[in-house]
Amino acid sequence: MASRLSSPVEPQSVTPLQGARPGMPLYVWCAGIMLLALSLFGGHGKPSGASDFSAKPHAEAGLSPSSSAGPPTGKHLPRSEPTRLLIPKIGVDAPFTELAVDATGKLQPPPADDTNMVGWYAKGVSPGEPGAAIVAGHVDTTTSAAVFADLRELEPGDQFTVNRADGRNATFVVDSADTFAKDDFPDKRVYADTRDAEVRLITCAGDYDHSARDYTENLVVFAHLV
Template identity: 65%
Template sequence: MSTVVFWALVLAVLLFVFGSKVFTQDATSPVEPVVPSATGRAPAAAPEPARSGPQDSAARDAASSSSPAMPRSAPVRLRIPKIGVDAPFTGLRIGPSGALEPPPADDTNLVGWQSSGITPGQRGTAIIAGHLDTATSPAVFARLDELLPGDRFEVDRADGTTAVFLIDSVENFDKDDFPNRRVYEDTPSALARLITCAGGYDRKAKDYTENLVVFAHLHPGD
């Protein structure tokens, strides 16, 4: 994937996480709104990619040849047994505003992925987003913060294969200090990020104050 295309996709995902008001519910809702809900504080532009020299390129080539990866294939189901997740995927498009459209807010058991981006298991960073809750009940990623390094999750794919991911870390980030480059990094390895909202709920902004990100890599198999 070219550098220009990669950073264009990063910007679209950033707008999804930070910029859309689609998820906002009334502050009097029984359960507060969802993920990745907007803050209205979208970044002005995607960060510039780091420049790489010959040594960097050699290191990336070596990593690419040694890291496990799978061919491109659309995800169809996410399974995280530890927290009871067994949910279908929906493809997310970039809307007219330039933001990534969110999963339907009325479906509590659905995850989304940026369908023109990296597929889970493919080399690169695959983004999987899910709601924390809805106006009426907890949603698919309500227990995402219970995951720990070493836990696993699985993505069933359209080609009949299953991508198994091993979790490296589970971290919360203030939405005003989100580590764009780290989360959406361009990489020769097959990585995945699970993203939802977290932190306190700001009734004035009608949004959560943080994002929770699960960092994971494709497991090479036992």
């Protein structure tokens, strides 16, 4: 996980790590913040005048803990805060932090100075609950690759686990991994309510646009609880 951070992270003559650019939106940031609702933007120090959206996630994206998609049809768990994300295939073992939407409708990203941390949209569903839980992480920072640097390597059938505060481990299997241009992001597909327990892993992808100080795409991994 848009257009700018409260304290922007300015690149310091550092060329973005092209080997570390899995993409994904909400339009997610790469070292910036993400906008929930109509998109997320990479935020390598985007100027304060950058475009943003004010639509709120609960109304626009169906991310409320109370799903309107109907009763769950598959395996699901009660609400519980996620504590750690484990993705063995790409060596991810990272703690969670809560992400919140600010007054302008932007979802704040994980700390840019911590390359091994993921965030979840805490006012949406938790991983394991019926609905689409949103988990976002940086692909890189101004100094190094970050937690989702290799997210693009995940393929259908790969599994990852979310450790939860209630002591249960929620295991998910990847259904698909898709890259979307940030100006053509399928919000409903990514954020809409689902009857099953699903997760969206999101980060930046594509080429790095130096003039915009942002990546051109976002990568979204779609997965369901097993």
